[in-house]
Amino acid sequence: xxxxxxxxxxxxxxxxxxxxxxxxxxxxxxxxxxxxxxxxxxxxxxxxxxxxxxxxxxxxxxxxxxxxxxxxxxxxxxxxxxxxxxxxxxxxxxxxxxxxxxxxxxxxxxxxxxxxxxxxxxxxxxxxxxxxxxxx
Numbered sequence: 001x002x003x004x005x006x007x008x009x010x011x012x013x014x015x016x017x018x019x020x021x022x023x024x025x026x027x028x029x030x031x032x033x034x035x036x037x038x039x040x041x042x043x044x045x046x047x048x049x050x051x052x053x054x055x056x057x058x059x060x061x062x063x064x065x066x067x068x069x070x071x072x073x074x075x076x077x078x079x080x081x082x083x084x085x086x087x088x089x090x091x092x093x094x095x096x097x098x099x100x101x102x103x104x105x106x107x108x109x110x111x112x113x114x115x116x117x118x119x120x121x122x123x124x125x126x127x128x129x130x131x132x133x134x135x136x
Contacts, residue, residue, distance in 0.1 A: 018042050019120050020080070023113065027106050038106075039081035040113060042120040043074070051077060068103070071114035075102040078117040 019042040028036040055070030057063050076084050076098035084098035095101050102110050118124050
């Protein structure tokens, strides 16, 4: 059976299925005094690229000072637990947007979350990583 035939045996909905992953947050773990995880879900590659554009100049080059802001937008789009869109949580944290909440709660960890979201979308994955994951 060739690869196209194998692909046609998979339910069409499986190609668009959202992935979820739990990530341990050191910032929140330190805050609560116990291991604390957040849950992220996959973001479409198109949405990810659109969010990433906010950190680029007119020539498409990254603006270093905007990296944290851009990564907080990506993290906010992906984090489902805690619900950063919850109005009461935003009010309690004293922030106006989910991205600001992500930055307030996770600080620099938004960079790690953004990296995981990129991996879930298929960006930045090497064939060696895939081979190692399949082997395990």
